Amino acid sequence: MGRTSDPDPEETTIVVKVHRRERMLGLTPLDHGPGLEIAPLHSPIALKSRWDVSYVDIVPTESLVEHYHHDEAVPDDDIVAVDFPLTGPDGVIRPLSEVAAAKAPFAWVIASHVIEHVPDLITWLDDIASLLRDDGALVLAIPDMRYSFDAYRPQTTVGQMLQAHQQGDLVPSVRAVYDHLRTATTLSPKDAWSGRRPPLDGVRSHDLDNTLAQVDRARSGEYVDCHVWTFRPSSFIEQVNELGRLGLCELVVETVRNTRPGQLEFYAVLRRLPRDRSPEDDARLRAAGKQRTDDERRQLETPTVPSPMQLSDSERRLIERKRATLTRARRLLRRST
Numbered sequence: 001m002g003r004t005s006d007p008d009p010e011e012t013t014i015v016v017k018v019h020r021r022e023r024m025l026g027l028t029p030l031d032h033g034p035g036l037e038i039a040p041l042h043s044p045i046a047l048k049s050r051w052d053v054s055y056v057d058i059v060p061t062e063s064l065v066e067h068y069h070h071d072e073a074v075p076d077d078d079i080v081a082v083d084f085p086l087t088g089p090d091g092v093i094r095p096l097s098e099v100a101a102a103k104a105p106f107a108w109v110i111a112s113h114v115i116e117h118v119p120d121l122i123t124w125l126d127d128i129a130s131l132l133r134d135d136g137a138l139v140l141a142i143p144d145m146r147y148s149f150d151a152y153r154p155q156t157t158v159g160q161m162l163q164a165h166q167q168g169d170l171v172p173s174v175r176a177v178y179d180h181l182r183t184a185t186t187l188s189p190k191d192a193w194s195g196r197r198p199p200l201d202g203v204r205s206h207d208l209d210n211t212l213a214q215v216d217r218a219r220s221g222e223y224v225d226c227h228v229w230t231f232r233p234s235s236f237i238e239q240v241n242e243l244g245r246l247g248l249c250e251l252v253v254e255t256v257r258n259t260r261p262g263q264l265e266f267y268a269v270l271r272r273l274p275r276d277r278s279p280e281d282d283a284r285l286r287a288a289g290k291q292r293t294d295d296e297r298r299q300l301e302t303p304t305v306p307s308p309m310q311l312s313d314s315e316r317r318l319i320e321r322k323r324a325t326l327t328r329a330r331r332l333l334r335r336s337t
Contacts, residue, residue, distance in 0.1 A: 020141070021045050024110065027255060027269050028137045033107025036100055036131065038114050042068075042078035045110050045139075053110075056084040056100055058093070093170065097127040105133035112141040113265070116227045119169035119176075121161050122248050125270075129250035132272040138251060140268045144259040145230040147192040152200045153183040156229045158242050164228075165248070172228050177218040180226035181211040189264040233258050233266045233293045240270065244286050252289035 024045045034052045037044055041064065046053040057064060061082045068074040084099045100106075109128050118124040128138055145153060156179075164173060172180075184205040187196070206214075218224045231239075233256050243249035251270040259266040273285055 035108040038111040054083040060085040122165040134274045136272040138270040147189045147264040171223040176228040
C-alpha cells in the first residue's frame with residue numbers, strides 16, 4: 001500500500017544526502033590511497049568507516065559545535081572530528097598546504113560547495129595541487145549559478161580571480177560580499193528551472209541596510225562568508241583552462257557532470273598534472289583535458305521555458321516587426337499633421 005502521509009522531512013534529507021554522496025563517489029575511485037575532505041561539517045561525502053580520509057575545516061571541532069549549536073539543520077552529534085583545523089591556537093589561519101602537509105601526498109581531495117567560498121581561488125587550487133600526488137584527483141560539487149540564489153548575479157571573471165590573488169585575499173572582498181548580498185534571491189531551483197524570473201526587487205534575500213552593514217564588516221577586515229565566485233558548467237571549464245594557460249593552475253579538468261533538471265549543483269573532477277612534465281607534455285595534457293561540457297548541444301545553459309527576461313528568437317523577431325510597424329505608423333501620423 002502506498003504512503004498516504006507526507007514524507008518525513010528528516011527522512012527525505014537523509015535520502016538526498018545519500019544520493020549526492022553516491023554521485024560524487026562515483027566520479028573517481030577512492031580506494032587507491034589516502035584522501036582529504038575539505039569542510040565536511042556534519043555531512044561528509046567520504047566516510048571514515050569506508051575510506052582512508054582526513055577532514056580539514058577552518059576551525060577545530062569544538063568551535064564548529066559551538067558555532068552551530070543552535071542550528072537545527074546541523075546536529076551537534078553529526079559534526080565530524082576535524083583532523084586538520086586551519087586556525088591555530090593563536091587564532092592565525094594557516095595555509096591548507098601547510099596544515100595537511102604531514103599526511104601528504106593525497107590520492108584525492110573532496111570539496112562539496114567549498115570552491116565558491118574561497119577568497120583567493122588561485123592560491124586555493126595551488127595549495128590542493130601541492131597536496132595531491134601526480135595524477136591525484138580533486139572532486140568538486142559546485143552550485144550552478146543559474147539555479148541557486150546566484151541566479152540574478154553577474155558571472156565572476158578570471159580577472160577578478162587575478163585581482164584576489166594579487167591582493168592575497170584571506171577573507172572575501174568587499175566586491176564579493178556586496179555582489180553576493182545585493183543579488184541573492186529567494187528563487188527556488190524549481191522556479192529557476194521552470195523559467196520563472198520575477199523582478200529582483202521582489203525576491204531579494206537581503207535589504208540594502210543589511211547589505212551595507214555586512215560590507216562595512218568586510219571593509220574592516222572581518223570574514224563575511226559569501227559566494228565569492230559564481231559558476232555554471234561551461235564557465236567553470238573555460239576559467240580553469242584559462243588559469244592553466246596563464247601558468248596559474250597545476251590541475252586540468254577531466255570530468256564535468258552537468259546540473260540535473262530540478263537540481264542546483266554540478267560535479268567536476270580536476271586531475272593533478274605530473275610535476276616533472278616537459279613543456280610538450282604540458283601542452284598535450286592540457287589539450288586532452290575537457291574543453292567543453294558533455295552533450296553541449298543539448299545541455300540546458302538557459303531554462304527550458306523562456307522567461308519574461310529571456311526571449312526566444314521567434315518572440316524577438318515578432319517584437320522587432322511590431323516596432324517597425326509602429327515606427328512607420330508614427331511617420332505617417334507626423335506627415336498627416
